[in-house]
Amino acid sequence: MTVRTLRSAAWKRYNWRVILFSLLYCAFLLPAVYGFKHHLIVGAAAWIVAVLPAIPIIGIFAVMGRYLVEEQDEYVRMLMVRRMLWAMGFALSGATIWGFLDNFGLVGHVDGYWIVILWYFGLAIGGFVNRRTLGDGGG
Amino acid sequence: MENRLRVLRAERHWSQQDLARRLDVSRQSVNAIETGKYDPSLPLAFRIAELFGLGIEEIFLSPSRHSSKAI
Numbered sequence: 001m002t003v004r005t006l007r008s009a010a011w012k013r014y015n016w017r018v019i020l021f022s023l024l025y026c027a028f029l030l031p032a033v034y035g036f037k038h039h040l041i042v043g044a045a046a047w048i049v050a051v052l053p054a055i056p057i058i059g060i061f062a063v064m065g066r067y068l069v070e071e072q073d074e075y076v077r078m079l080m081v082r083r084m085l086w087a088m089g090f091a092l093s094g095a096t097i098w099g100f101l102d103n104f105g106l107v108g109h110v111d112g113y114w115i116v117i118l119w120y121f122g123l124a125i126g127g128f129v130n131r132r133t134l135g136d137g138g139g
Numbered sequence: 140m141e142n143r144l145r146v147l148r149a150e151r152h153w154s155q156q157d158l159a160r161r162l163d164v165s166r167q168s169v170n171a172i173e174t175g176k177y178d179p180s181l182p183l184a185f186r187i188a189e190l191f192g193l194g195i196e197e198i199f200l201s202p203s204r205h206s207s208k209a210i
Contacts, residue, residue: 008165075168075177134176136167 010070017063025056057116079138083126090122091115141200145173147191162186 032049035041041049064084071077095115101107127137148158148169155173159166164183171177172187179187188195 072163073165073168074180074183075171076165078177134171136171 008071008073008076010067010072013070014063014067017066018060021056021059021063024059025053028052028056054113076138079130079134079136082130083123083138086126086129087119087122090125091119094118140178140202141175142172143198144169144187147198148173161190
């Protein structure tokens with residue numbers, strides 16, 4: 001019988017899936033950037049190619065949800081849920097503040113997908129808070 | 140939540156790792172429960188109680204009964 005660790009089997013599966021979707025993201029994004037830059041994509045295909053890079057990112061969100069389902073250690077699962085709540089709060093707060101600043105013409109407009117980057121940054125903040133308050137980061 | 144997990148574990152000369160293995164949880168989970176940083180779910184509390192052959196209330200101290208605050 002082996003002892004569970006914070007790096008559980010579910011965590012390892014999660015990591016592999018994230019790597020897979022990240023590679024898929026690169027595979028979709030690079031040709032899309034090249035295609036649009038050189039005006040190679042038009043019409044309905046442009047819509048499909050433009051949306052394709054978003055699909056693996058959505059896939060990563062699904063992978064995170066799957067991890068919460070598959071993680072057998074309830075404490076480790078709780079650590080990840082806390083990180084996700086921090087990420088959600090950070091991303092939504094950042095987007096709200098930027099939205100108002102943008103609205104009143106104080107800052108420039110930014111692309112919507114930056115909220116995902118904020119979300120990931122919030123995930124790191126959540127890990128830091130977990131370490132400070134509970135002694136374990138959780139992932 | 141306060142509990143007697145550390146004492147019960149020490150009586151059996153088990154390390155946190157030993158207890159974690161018996162409960163099929165991470166060592167970090169055992170540590171978090173022992174230090175009162177994490178309250179286990181009811182199913183895990185039952186597993187802990189059954190492992191030590193005790194009732195849940197003999198391991199986990201009711202916060203309302205053991206509160207020092209006057210109501």
